[in-house]
Amino acid sequence: MTDLPVVIAGAGVGGLSAALAMAAAGRPTIVLERATELSEFGAGLQLGPNASRRLRRWDALDPLLAHGLAPTCVRIFSGESGREIVEIPVADAQRRWGAPYILAHRADLLRALADRAASNPLIEIRLGREVEGWSETAERVTVHAGEDIAGAALIGADGVRSRVRAGLRLADPDRPVYARRTAWRALAPADAVDPAFLAPASALRLSAGAHLVHYPLRNASVVNLVAIVEDEWNEPDMADVWSTEGDAGYLAARFAGWSADVRGLLAAAPQWRRWPLFMRRPIARWGRGRVTLLGDAAHAMPPFLAQGAAQAIEDADALGAAFARLKHPAAAIGMYEQARVARASRVQAMSVRQGRIYHLSGPMAAARDMSMRMLGPAGMARATDWLYRV
Numbered sequence: 001m002t003d004l005p006v007v008i009a010g011a012g013v014g015g016l017s018a019a020l021a022m023a024a025a026g027r028p029t030i031v032l033e034r035a036t037e038l039s040e041f042g043a044g045l046q047l048g049p050n051a052s053r054r055l056r057r058w059d060a061l062d063p064l065l066a067h068g069l070a071p072t073c074v075r076i077f078s079g080e081s082g083r084e085i086v087e088i089p090v091a092d093a094q095r096r097w098g099a100p101y102i103l104a105h106r107a108d109l110l111r112a113l114a115d116r117a118a119s120n121p122l123i124e125i126r127l128g129r130e131v132e133g134w135s136e137t138a139e140r141v142t143v144h145a146g147e148d149i150a151g152a153a154l155i156g157a158d159g160v161r162s163r164v165r166a167g168l169r170l171a172d173p174d175r176p177v178y179a180r181r182t183a184w185r186a187l188a189p190a191d192a193v194d195p196a197f198l199a200p201a202s203a204l205r206l207s208a209g210a211h212l213v214h215y216p217l218r219n220a221s222v223v224n225l226v227a228i229v230e231d232e233w234n235e236p237d238m239a240d241v242w243s244t245e246g247d248a249g250y251l252a253a254r255f256a257g258w259s260a261d262v263r264g265l266l267a268a269a270p271q272w273r274r275w276p277l278f279m280r281r282p283i284a285r286w287g288r289g290r291v292t293l294l295g296d297a298a299h300a301m302p303p304f305l306a307q308g309a310a311q312a313i314e315d316a317d318a319l320g321a322a323f324a325r326l327k328h329p330a331a332a333i334g335m336y337e338q339a340r341v342a343r344a345s346r347v348q349a350m351s352v353r354q355g356r357i358y359h360l361s362g363p364m365a366a367a368r369d370m371s372m373r374m375l376g377p378a379g380m381a382r383a384t385d386w387l388y389r390v
């Protein structure tokens with residue numbers, strides 16, 4: 001029985017990390033990915049020390065650092081005036097939190113994970129296999145994905161619109177929830193932007209109902225831009241919208257009151273894509289029997305703490321640790337959920353709260369800025385200890 005592989009639905013950051021963590025625990029896995037090739041979509045990711053520590057454990061950090069960048073600080077600005085409010089030092093992340101803070105392209109992270117997985121005999125990745133359902137007996141799960149695959153357990157790492165989650169019926173209703181915010185993402189070529197934007201730092205610019213994050217990527221050859229705006233997205237089929245092309249004119253109008261240098265940065269992006277942001281409501285259990293969830297399938301959150309991928313990586317690590325300790329898959333899954341549900345739910349809730357704080361207006365925004373100034377760099381760094389020092 002224990003010879004059966006664990007089947008993982010989805011080869012995103014979560015699924016590939018889970019395969020590496022399970023391999024480190026000596027457990028074979030089959031990763032089923034519905035796409036016919038590993039996706040290159042997405043753009044920049046900030047990976048906190050809680051993520052990079054685990055990537056290092058799976059030998060996936062060094063290849064990532066070859067393209068990625070370790071920033072010196074996260075700088076927080078007022079959007080309209082362009083004045084700096086405070087900065088959070090992260091250059092000493094290794095000393096303070098035990099691992100680096102890095103800026104990476106999602107495609108580079110996926111490649112680093114996929115390369116490690118490809119060279120591991122315990123991991124098999126099958127592309128073009130969509131998990132449609134499963135049946136479970138006392139001894140195994142049989143996963144239906146065009147073919148039937150017998151496994152010791154099924155891990156649903158199939159993203160925010162998880163089919164595995166739908167099949168588990170853990171809550172009613174239990175659908176992705178639109179966060180009433182849209183992320184506009186672009187990459188601006190380095191030669192089209194003011195060199196000040198190429199400094200090795202992550203910038204966060206706050207204003208009422210919108211904020212902007214930008215940082216250099218890929219050895220500062222591009223600047224990653226993420227503009228988050230509060231809005232309604234009234235297209236009837238939005239539940240199926242992953243991303244669509246965005247109209248730069250709309251964004252320029254939305255940020256018209258901002259400083260000229262930032263408007264110039266936005267204008268340097270050759271193309272924008274907009275992503276309606278979906279999240280999942282926290283649930284008390286992620287699985288049942290031999291089946292559980294991981295990553296966005298379990299706890300999709302808005303990206304305001306830059307923790308979605310990091311939490312998927314934490315999940316994977318905890319899953320591997322549980323399967324290393326306990327032989328029976330259902331017991332290992334119980335241990336995994338025990339280790340993860342409360343922490344991930346807290347990060348979800350804090351991400352939502354952070355989004356509200358970022359978009360405050362008037363006197364509330366002034367109070368926010370004042371309290372950040374009073375905390376200062378050391379206080380701001382201390383405030384993230386709970387997130388990064390795990």
Ligand SMILES: Cc1cc2nc3c(=O)[nH]c(=O)nc-3n(C[C@H](O)[C@H](O)[C@H](O)COP(=O)(O)OP(=O)(O)OC[C@H]3O[C@@H](n4cnc5c(N)ncnc54)[C@H](O)[C@@H]3O)c2cc1C
Pocket residue numbers: 009010011012013014015032033034035039044045046047129130131132157158159160162163164183185226275294295296297303306307308309310311312
């Ligand atoms: C604007 C924005 C900015 C972000 N910034 C950050 C950041 O700075 N830091 C950070 O840590 N996170 C960030 N995130 C979040 C992060 O991108 C996600 O949390 C993370 O990618 C989730 O990984 P996952 O593997 O759980 O899901 P996904 O990446 O969605 O992967 C799921 C995989 O499953 C496959 N799949 C789906 N259904 C099936 C099926 N039925 N059968 C087989 N395969 C299936 C999909 O094709 C996909 O490959 C950001 C997100 C957004 C939108």
